[in-house]
Amino acid sequence: MGFRRWSYLVFLSCAALTRSVQIPIQVPTPPPNFKSTMPDIWDFNATPSLNSTSHFIFDTVGSLAQQWTNTRYRNGHTVVPGTVPVGTLLYHGTDQPEVPTEPDWIATDPDHSYVFCRTSSASGNSGCWHLTLVVTRPLRVLYFDGSSAAKMQGGPMDSQDITVWGQVKPEWTWNERKRINDLCEWGRKFGLDGFMRMEVDFEIMLCDFANGVEVVSHLNLDPGKDAHPGDPEPELLSSLFLSPTYVLQYRSIEAGRWHNTYPGETRVKLDLSRLISFYDTNLFPSLVFARFGQERWKHRLQELNTVDLKTFQARLLEILKQSDHAGSGVDWSTLIHVVVNRYAERLEILHHLLNTTSTAQHAKRAQGHLRSMVVQHILYTSMPSSESTNYSWAAPVYEDCATTHTRYISSAPSLSVRMSKSESLILHSIQEVSKEICRVVVGMWAGGVEL
Numbered sequence: 001m002g003f004r005r006w007s008y009l010v011f012l013s014c015a016a017l018t019r020s021v022q023i024p025i026q027v028p029t030p031p032p033n034f035k036s037t038m039p040d041i042w043d044f045n046a047t048p049s050l051n052s053t054s055h056f057i058f059d060t061v062g063s064l065a066q067q068w069t070n071t072r073y074r075n076g077h078t079v080v081p082g083t084v085p086v087g088t089l090l091y092h093g094t095d096q097p098e099v100p101t102e103p104d105w106i107a108t109d110p111d112h113s114y115v116f117c118r119t120s121s122a123s124g125n126s127g128c129w130h131l132t133l134v135v136t137r138p139l140r141v142l143y144f145d146g147s148s149a150a151k152m153q154g155g156p157m158d159s160q161d162i163t164v165w166g167q168v169k170p171e172w173t174w175n176e177r178k179r180i181n182d183l184c185e186w187g188r189k190f191g192l193d194g195f196m197r198m199e200v201d202f203e204i205m206l207c208d209f210a211n212g213v214e215v216v217s218h219l220n221l222d223p224g225k226d227a228h229p230g231d232p233e234p235e236l237l238s239s240l241f242l243s244p245t246y247v248l249q250y251r252s253i254e255a256g257r258w259h260n261t262y263p264g265e266t267r268v269k270l271d272l273s274r275l276i277s278f279y280d281t282n283l284f285p286s287l288v289f290a291r292f293g294q295e296r297w298k299h300r301l302q303e304l305n306t307v308d309l310k311t312f313q314a315r316l317l318e319i320l321k322q323s324d325h326a327g328s329g330v331d332w333s334t335l336i337h338v339v340v341n342r343y344a345e346r347l348e349i350l351h352h353l354l355n356t357t358s359t360a361q362h363a364k365r366a367q368g369h370l371r372s373m374v375v376q377h378i379l380y381t382s383m384p385s386s387e388s389t390n391y392s393w394a395a396p397v398y399e400d401c402a403t404t405h406t407r408y409i410s411s412a413p414s415l416s417v418r419m420s421k422s423e424s425l426i427l428h429s430i431q432e433v434s435k436e437i438c439r440v441v442v443g444m445w446a447g448g449v450e451l
């Protein structure tokens with residue numbers, strides 16, 4: 001289920017929006033004598049700019065703290081502050097009987113931290129240690145999206161490298177001790193307690209185990225027999241997969257899967273009104289060139305130039321100094337998912353219907369599907385006259401469809417004054433994605449009506 005939803009979204013955001021020339025669902029070409037009097041904005045032939053990133057912003061913001069989308073697109077582009085509420089339990093597995101006195105890693109799920117519950121000669125080979133902490137005041141964290149805890153080159157760690165070192169440092173990919181120490185040192189002046197990242201599941205790099213958290217328990221556990229075998233021989237793999245050790249390792253992946261789809265990992269409350277997206281082309285124009293012609297999978301931040309780096313650092317300073325949750329109050333995640341729910345699956349079915357259209361009956365079915373997708377916007381007067389040769393009669397349908405979810409938010413002065421820059425960015429992405437969906441769907445429907 002989760003997987004299917006995701007694939008719809010990819011179709012929606014990648015196929016329909018970036019490569020408009022390749023859309024399989026093109027609006028029919030208007031007749032040669034077509035002269036539009038409708039405002040340019042509701043012109044069915046006006047495709048989004050080739051370098052538009054609205055669909056990427058829409059999808060990344062809608063995917064924050066979700067396991068699957070951030071596994072599929074592992075090079076994170078978003079940095080956003082969040083808080084961990086009082087009473088939240090957090091876990092740390094170790095071979096040490098003492099509570100860490102320096103920054104260390106904690107998991108949101110014990111299935112994940114247990115993987116690190118290890119026996120060592122330091123503890124006399126007598127079991128492993130598993131620490132449970134509880135949050136005693138809201139913890140302030142900074143979240144890096146993507147697979148930001150996957151120790152790998154190629155992009156997943158770009159955003160945290162740039163945050164802490166001002167540049168991408170592939171040679172420090174595995175230097176996790178330096179990374180956590182430097183991040184905590186840097187974050188201290190903003191009162192940051194930690195950093196949230198994701199690998200098989202979510203984790204927090206916690207800066208101080210004696211501040212904002214209390215020990216619930218620190219248990220000396222049974223690590224199991226062959227607790228941490230080396231790399232098994234390939235021929236042994238099938239039997240090992242059935243061994244208790246591998247069942248336990250699988251438990252951590254399974255726990256990550258609980259957060260696969262919206263709303264994802266909810267134990268950290270993200271403040272979208274203070275989000276920074278590297279897909280923001282106004283803030284980071286140097287990345288437009290770097291991304292040009294690249295698959296989304298390959299988008300990286302290493303080409304960020306000095307000017308844009310300065311912009312990022314200034315903006316980061318700004319959002320970290322702002323007070324929590326000071327924006328307009330609009331629930332952006334929910335709004336994005338309202339649009340996703342409304343269209344994602346239906347667009348996928350449309351794609352399928354169009355690929356099988358070969359008879360008049362097939363065409364009727366596709367037209368019925370199109371109409372049902374936008375029927376709430378088809379006015380009683382929305383019909384072509386007998387001599388109609390253009391789609392101007394359908395422009396009001398297009399406009400209503402495209403603006404219905406955002407019209408109030410974008411025009412209410414009381415909201416505009418409170419809306420942060422980050423919120424304006426998100427709003428714009430929802431407007432652009434809605435517009436492109438409605439351009440294509442209403443445009444095709446209108447073409448079918450005129451036939």
Ligand SMILES: *[C@@H]1O[C@H](CO)[C@@H](O)[C@H](O)[C@H]1NC(C)=O
Nearest residue numbers: 049050051052288289290292
């Ligand atoms: C898109 O970006 C590329 C690379 O910066 C640039 O050459 C091209 O002119 C841009 N195209 C549009 C339509 O903005």
Ligand SMILES: *[C@@H]1O[C@H](CO)[C@@H](O)[C@H](O)[C@H]1NC(C)=O
Nearest residue numbers: 024351352353354355356357
């Ligand atoms: C379209 O139909 C063809 C032939 O039935 C099939 O091979 C192809 O995979 C389909 N494409 C999509 C995108 O569904």
Ligand SMILES: *[C@@H]1O[C@H](CO)[C@@H](O)[C@H](O)[C@H]1NC(C)=O
Nearest residue numbers: 035036037387388389390392
């Ligand atoms: C579109 O068609 C309508 C109705 O036939 C007509 O009144 C209008 O002038 C046409 N617009 C253009 C730009 O041709």
